[in-house]
Amino acid sequence: MAGYLARRLAYTILMVFIVTTITFFLSRVIPGNPARKAAGPHATVEQIIAIEKEMGLDLPLHIQYFRYFNQLLHGDLGTSLETHRPVLVDIKEYFTATMELATVSMIITVIFGIPLGVISAIKQNSLVDHITRLVSLAGVSIPVFLLALLFQMAVIKNPDIPIAGRVSTIISITNPLKPITGLYLVDSFLTFNWPFFKSALVHIALPAITLACPTLVIIVRMMRANMIEILQLDYIRAARARGIPERRVVYKHAIRNSLLSTITVIGLTYGYTLGGTFLIDALFAWPGLGRYAVNAAQEANYPAIMGVTLLIALVYNIVNFIVDVSYGFLDPRIRLDR
């Protein structure tokens, strides 16, 4: 196990290194002249040269690269051209908003996706199965923004379900939140601030459900396929032949093994979820990283965009590392392999 852990960790670190190298090249090589963009359209040549010096853009590329890495290791994602504050300080609140949304959506995905996949597999070719398959075909094909708009149309007449923001403004004044983690649901729960908790919950509901739909479908498909394959294996037939009740065969023998390969997909779908938050931010006025990044993109604020891109890639890699490690814990074959 230690060897497996070490290998996975080494791989994750290598990936983070390559990811940072890619963002470095994207931020320095592609945009033409960042200094000119930073200086604005009316800057003189002298001003641009001064800014180039200030940003270190006049140095050779490899020195810039080392400086970039050095900054990153000190937790510096760069300085926003817009606010002139460190990007990391800028995005702190946006980051927690995105993490809260992604986590809630992932929970919905897993809680509903796995049972639906199992039911669809056991009742293969039944009405439930056909409906699940049809809905999941629609689910992988529907653009998140269309889904969001349809949901919004459905609830527009119901004032109890808000379609924008993270918490009601009134509640945030009458029952202010004491920030601990920055996650509204967690903080309000820990401080027993129930009105705030309730408001945060109804605000996150629709965005999280919308975001969960595409990944939910992937998990259902995956779980269904795994279950069907495993239910045809010899050891299941053997279990049935021994007279073990079908219910027990499914729960004790089939689901466990189908879950294993589904877990690896959860790491992958987290990438969709993180990408999807960018769209959700725009659709539900959710104050997340996507909103920050899209604003930054429209202002040609490169350090900010690259900071967000890098941060999300980091989160994605950490999540995949955790998924792989837990997979190793659950499946002894993986640990021993190589």
Place this chain on the structure above:
Amino acid sequence: MITSDLKEIPVSEIAIPVQKNALRLLVRRFIKNPLSASGFLLVLILVLIALTAKYWVPYPEDILTARRMDENLQPPSEKYWMGTDSLGRDIFSRVMVGTGLSLQVGVTVVLLAAILGTFIGGIAGYYGGWIDQVTMRITDGFLAFPSLVLALGVAAALGPSLMNALLSITIAWWPWYARLVRAQALSVSNQEFIEAARALGSSKFRILLKHILPNVMVPVIVQASLDFGYVVLTATSLSFLGLGAQRPFPEWGLMVSEGRTVFPASWWVSIFPGLAIFITVVAFNLIGDGIREMLDPRLRNRI
């Protein structure tokens, strides 16, 4: 015995009919599958619309900038089948003409990504050793980004335009092909006919181009057909976020985003282009599923 009959015939002549039969069998399987058949029909209709829309849409002048402010935000009616947008443009005409744009985007990105990925994966798989190691780790590095986030980052760095959106999606997509081709090239390059070519004195590059690449094309084409829907989805997402096609292009993602300011009172402005994206992606995913089932009969009982 069959083998004795075959001895008289040159190998090249028996090989072809066998292949043809196999292909015919696969095509039949593809057409008989109701899912893939309906997907194929839908795609055919979409291509037809894409090619001819600008000749028969009711308001061709509305595709770009025409405005009739006195008739803006009309709900769907007999005159305007999908209503009008805030500039009074006929949404039906714009959605129909937008089909071509979306299909072009899909074709371009899939083609570029497949070519780039095949080239890089082929080199890695055939040369092996440190070239393989370095190339594949860099490839993995690109896959270590969530694809939409990477595409967005690149699109933002390049500046918002449809062309840059295409490039950025390609950058997020080629690694999948590189991986696929590398695995294929690895298994092909260990086969005897490659050894024979080497013994005959073919250069490495010639072997790569003449012998290995043709043998990895089938999985690449299959993968491309599976990817098409996702590429269209990603491209429209970028446009929706303002990082793809710019006004006044009738790009579906952009049209959805333009309708957001008048949503939900004038829902038709956003919903119809959104549905067009949905139908297109469904059509290609049906075909993709059909191809997957066609090639792997074990999958036939699955989704």
